Amino acid sequence: MDIGIIGSSIVAQTLGARLASLGHGVMISSRRPDAVKDMGQRGVLPSADQWAADQRSQGRTAAAGGFADAAGYGEVVINATAGTVSLAAVGTADERDLEGKILVDVSNPLDFSGGLPPTLAVCNTDSIGERLQAAHPGARVVKTLNTVNCGVMVDPRQLGEETDQFVAGDDPKAKAWVSEHLLRDWLGWTRVRDLGDISAARALEMYLPLWLRLLAATGSSILNVRVVVAGETG
Amino acid sequence: MDIGIIGSSIVAQTLGARLASLGHGVMISSRRPDAVKDMGQRGVLPSADQWAADQRSQGRTAAAGGFADAAGYGEVVINATAGTVSLAAVGTADERDLEGKILVDVSNPLDFSGGLPPTLAVCNTDSIGERLQAAHPGARVVKTLNTVNCGVMVDPRQLGEETDQFVAGDDPKAKAWVSEHLLRDWLGWTRVRDLGDISAARALEMYLPLWLRLLAATGSSILNVRVVVAGETG
Numbered sequence: 067m068d069i070g071i072i073g074s075s076i077v078a079q080t081l082g083a084r085l086a087s088l089g090h091g092v093m094i095s096s097r098r099p100d101a102v103k104d105m106g107q108r109g110v111l112p113s114a115d116q117w118a119a120d121q122r123s124q125g126r127t128a129a130a131g132g133f134a135d136a137a138g139y140g141e142v143v144i145n146a147t148a149g150t151v152s153l154a155a156v157g158t159a160d161e162r163d164l165e166g167k168i169l170v171d172v173s174n175p176l177d178f179s180g181g182l183p184p185t186l187a188v189c190n191t192d193s194i195g196e197r198l199q200a201a202h203p204g205a206r207v208v209k210t211l212n213t214v215n216c217g218v219m220v221d222p223r224q225l226g227e228e229t230d231q232f233v234a235g236d237d238p239k240a241k242a243w244v245s246e247h248l249l250r251d252w253l254g255w256t257r258v259r260d261l262g263d264i265s266a267a268r269a270l271e272m273y274l275p276l277w278l279r280l281l282a283a284t285g286s287s288i289l290n291v292r293v294v295v296a297g298e299t300g
Numbered sequence: 301m302d303i304g305i306i307g308s309s310i311v312a313q314t315l316g317a318r319l320a321s322l323g324h325g326v327m328i329s330s331r332r333p334d335a336v337k338d339m340g341q342r343g344v345l346p347s348a349d350q351w352a353a354d355q356r357s358q359g360r361t362a363a364a365g366g367f368a369d370a371a372g373y374g375e376v377v378i379n380a381t382a383g384t385v386s387l388a389a390v391g392t393a394d395e396r397d398l399e400g401k402i403l404v405d406v407s408n409p410l411d412f413s414g415g416l417p418p419t420l421a422v423c424n425t426d427s428i429g430e431r432l433q434a435a436h437p438g439a440r441v442v443k444t445l446n447t448v449n450c451g452v453m454v455d456p457r458q459l460g461e462e463t464d465q466f467v468a469g470d471d472p473k474a475k476a477w478v479s480e481h482l483l484r485d486w487l488g489w490t491r492v493r494d495l496g497d498i499s500a501a502r503a504l505e506m507y508l509p510l511w512l513r514l515l516a517a518t519g520s521s522i523l524n525v526r527v528v529v530a531g532e533t534g
Contacts, residue, residue, distance in 0.1 A: 180425075183499075189506070190419050227528045234513075261513040265417075269510040272423070275503035279468075279495040280527060288530035293514060294461045296522035 070140025071095060072133050072155050073147040074114035076105070077172060077216040081146060082128065083121060084220035088252055091127040094118065095136035138163040142170065142248070143205075149175030149194040149271070150187045156198060165204040168240045170248065171195050171267070172211040172219070174274050183278050186271060195234060195267025206240035208233055209267040210249065213277060215287040222255050222290070229290035231255040234266035259293065304374025305329060306367050306389050307381040308348035310339070311406060311450040315380060316362065317355060318454035322486055325361040328352065329370035372397040376404065376482070377439075383409030383428040383505070384421050390432060399438040402474045404482065405429050405501070406445040406453070408508050417512050420505060429468060429501025440474035442467055443501040444483065447511060449521040456489050456524070463524035465489040468500035493527065 067090050071078045074096040086092040096114045103111035112120065114130035121128030129139070137143050137159035147155045152173045156164075175187040175194050188194060195209035210233045211219045222229060231249055233241045241260055249255040261269060281287050301324050305312045308330040316326040330348045337345035346354065348364035355362030363373070371377050371393035381389045386407045390398075409421040409428050422428060429443035444467045445453045456463060465483055467475045475494055483489040495503065515521050 185424050190423050190509075191414075225528045225530050227526075229528050259514070259517055261510075261517050266513050269513045272506040273510045276495075276507045279500050279503045280493070280529075283493055283495050284527075284529045284532065286529050286531070290528055291525035292461075292528050293518075294459045294463050294524055294526050295514075295518045295520050296459050297520070298518065 068139055068141050070136035070143045072136055072145045075146055076111055078146040079117050080216040080220055081144060086121050086126040086128050093129040093131055093136045093139040095131050095133045099130040133158045134160060142168045144170040144172060146172055149173040150177060152194050153197055153201060157201060161204065164202050167205055168243060169205040169207045170244060171198055171207055171209045174212050174271055189272050193267035193271050195264050199264045206237040207264055208235040208240050208244045209270055210244055212270055213273055214290050218288055218290055220253055224288060225290055227292060228256050229292045230257045230259055232259050232261050232270055234261045234264055234270060236264050302373055302375050304370035304377045306370055306377065306379045309380055310345055312380040313351050314450040314454055315378060320355050320360040320362050327363040327365055327370045327373040329365050329367045333364040367392045368394055376402045378404040378406060380406055383407040384411060386428050387431055387435060391435060395438060398436050401439055402477060403439040403441045404478060405432055405441055405443045408446050408505055423506050427501035427505050429498050433498045440471040441498055442469040442474050442478045443504055444478055446504055447507055448524050452522055452524055454487055458522060459524055461526060462490050464491045464493055464527045466493050466495050466504055468495045468498055468504060470497050
């Protein structure tokens with residue numbers, strides 16, 4: 067399947083590499099596909115162009131383009147931009163390119179402008195997931211994966227215990243497809259909970275402050291939660 | 301030890317009963333200790349006076365009073381009011397009665413005025429935990445237990461797996477006391493994570509929307525999360 071990824075962040079590159087390794091065609095995207103990304107203390111991230119060349123050198127099907135190119139390329143589209151710029155980035159797509167497509171939103175509206183820890187640019191009564199769905203009513207938005215680091219997104223088994231992944235969205239078939247194929251078959255998530263319509267994206271995004279505190283307390287970003295319910299078998 | 305509980309809610313009554321059953325003296329409190337509480341679909345909750353009489357009939361040391369009475373009574377004070385009224389309720393205490401005392405805050409600022417699901421009356425850049433600490437600088441506020449239902453607070457073992465409890469606060473000794481005695485020895489919490497200073501109360505309170513979605517998705521309030529970190533032994 068051809069997958070278009072809006073963004074060229076570490077999340078986009080990590081998800082893209084995993085999906086390309088499975089034989090899918092992947093296009094990641096940027097306003098400047100030729101620009102190397104400075105990630106500060108975390109080093110330098112290859113440009114989208116360089117990422118695609120690296121993937122192709124391994125025999126994979128990969129490309130880099132603008133945001134609108136990725137939206138047009140994908141049979142499924144993934145938003146992997148920072149939540150604070152997601153509306154603008156996805157908004158550059160030709161609306162016809164999103165019509166009827168599943169738009170997987172893995173973003174978080176982290177706002178670092180006030181220092182650390184970041185606050186959320188949107189929360190409580192709204193979410194990036196809802197804003198994307200409202201801005202693109204023809205797309206079938208599914209919020210998922212935003213509650214884990216990208217290394218965990220593509221390899222949940224490394225945690226050593228089964229943990230939970232979540233989906234939220236208005237389209238049951240879209241959520242079922244994401245749960246069964248993207249999450250289970252392709253990425254290895256064995257426990258996926260449907261939290262309801264796209265307004266549940268608020269809950270998933272508002273979990274991020276706790277994730278950030280857990281990161282600080284444990285010193286590891288390779289973490290997640292296992293939901294434990296009395297009487298529910300593991 | 302004598303424990304004063306600000307509030308007479310189901311949380312106050314459940315926590316109070318557990319602590320009284322362990323031999324502690326407990327005073328719960330209300331503006332109207334004689335008033336029966338209508339919990340809507342969940343039935344009727346005994347008045348604070350009736351609760352205390354019921355406890356005493358079992359040979360326990362229990363009393364009911366006003367909020368300020370409970371603050372004066374407790375060697376440790378627990379805020380178990382709804383977060384939206386916690387500042388007002390704790391604010392009726394004589395400040396000298398809180399000076400140097402541990403004030404355990406288990407509240408959540410759930411605002412049901414806009415319908416379901418509730419929003420948070422405070423979040424993102426502030427929290428009830430922080431507001432309580434700011435309003436009562438002599439108290440040693442520890443945020444904890446707000447991430448679980450009161451039935452789980454007092455009996456985490458019923459989940460069948462070890463799950464995580466959290467503490468946040470500015471006073472390391474207060475957090476250590478709460479972790480070792482209130483949480484571990486008295487309530488049975490074996491995994492307690494220190495998330496940092498009282499500003500981490502934001503993260504704990506912002507988790508509530510996810511808890512509410514999990515409640516809706518699973519149909520059970522007897523739930524919690526187990527934090528799984530790569531390389532950390534269970």
